[in-house]
Amino acid sequence: MKSSASFVIVPGRVDDIPLVQRLADEVWREHYPSILSGAQIDYMLARGYSREALLRFVTERDAGLALARIDGDAVGFAAWYRPEPAATKLDRLYVLPRHHGAGAGRALIEHVADAARGAGCERLTLNVNRDNAKAIRAYERCGFAIRERGDFAIGEGFVMEDFIMVRAL
Numbered sequence: 001m002k003s004s005a006s007f008v009i010v011p012g013r014v015d016d017i018p019l020v021q022r023l024a025d026e027v028w029r030e031h032y033p034s035i036l037s038g039a040q041i042d043y044m045l046a047r048g049y050s051r052e053a054l055l056r057f058v059t060e061r062d063a064g065l066a067l068a069r070i071d072g073d074a075v076g077f078a079a080w081y082r083p084e085p086a087a088t089k090l091d092r093l094y095v096l097p098r099h100h101g102a103g104a105g106r107a108l109i110e111h112v113a114d115a116a117r118g119a120g121c122e123r124l125t126l127n128v129n130r131d132n133a134k135a136i137r138a139y140e141r142c143g144f145a146i147r148e149r150g151d152f153a154i155g156e157g158f159v160m161e162d163f164i165m166v167r168a169l
């Protein structure tokens with residue numbers, strides 16, 4: 001659903017972690033069943049969205065968490081970190097499906113790009129599931145290009161089959 005409501009991007013804080021966990025759970029359970037098994041969704045949510053996993057984005061230098069809010073309600077988030085001096089990795093970007101098309105995802109990407117430029121980075125990178133065609137198209141519209149393929153074992157016999165995408169800053 002497209003929204004004509006205004007949205008803002010705000011910094012995420014430690015006390016926003018439960019909200020990010022709820023948003024991730026809702027997005028993943030609505031979007032990923034056609035791409036990943038239920039068992040892999042459960043595993044990845046437990047592994048990647050624990051308090052400890054998310055805490056790094058609000059406590060570590062060169063990392064960040066931001067929320068997109070429409071009329072005060074959180075509708076999405078982005079999290080990033082700097083794996084090398086010249087690059088920032090957009091590690092998580094999710095918007096509730098009912099708010100796709102409102103511009104929140106693009107605004108979150110631009111927020112992260114601005115932070116990366118401010119840190120002296122030359123590029124923004126991300127990983128996206130190779131079967132997530134909708135996200136790949138959205139990232140391409142925001143200036144990302146596929147650089148390579150990668151298969152990453154994540155434990156419990158699960159593998160992430162991703163494209164690595166890059167955008168020059």
